[in-house]
Amino acid sequence: MLTSNIKTVRNDMKTLVKDAQDLLREASLATGEKADELRARGLALLDTAMERAQEVQAVALEKGKAAAQSTDEFVHEHPWKAVGIAAGVGLVVGMLISRR
Template sequence: MPNNSIKTVRNDMKTLIQDAQDLFREASHNTGEKADELRARGLTLLDGAMEKAHEMQALALEKGKAAAEGADVFVHEKPWHAVGIAAGIGLVVGLLVSRR
């Protein structure tokens, strides 16, 4: 998922949740039919936010599995390259940690 799509979904989620919170606050000050309408709209917004969150989670899981499969294939095809990369990363992390 491109970074722009992730930012868009994140912003959409924040907006949906903020709108739902505003509706619930307003509904708490109103009574009767108006309050019921506001609560219903708020619940609809929250349902939309949950649906987007589930879609994002499913997509992230799918991308994670694809990345893991790609790494597995790479390691099986080029094991010494993988060992060299891992050693290099370990060296860099070790140097960074030892500086603190």
């Protein structure tokens, strides 16, 4: 689910930035009141993009904290399992690195 949300937000961000860039390009060619309107719309799109990015950052931070907390609790409750898991992961990573 997190991966799906990240992809959705990434696509939304790309679309918002592209729309803002298009509006700002059009505004640079326009003059007067129309240019002001286009610039304002572009800035509003960029503000929306920044808000979405901050929301995603906050969610990622909360999920990261929760994962760290649960990992910490697991290690304190099962230290030898944690050592075994770490050794196994280290062994697999070492084998993968040595194959190159």
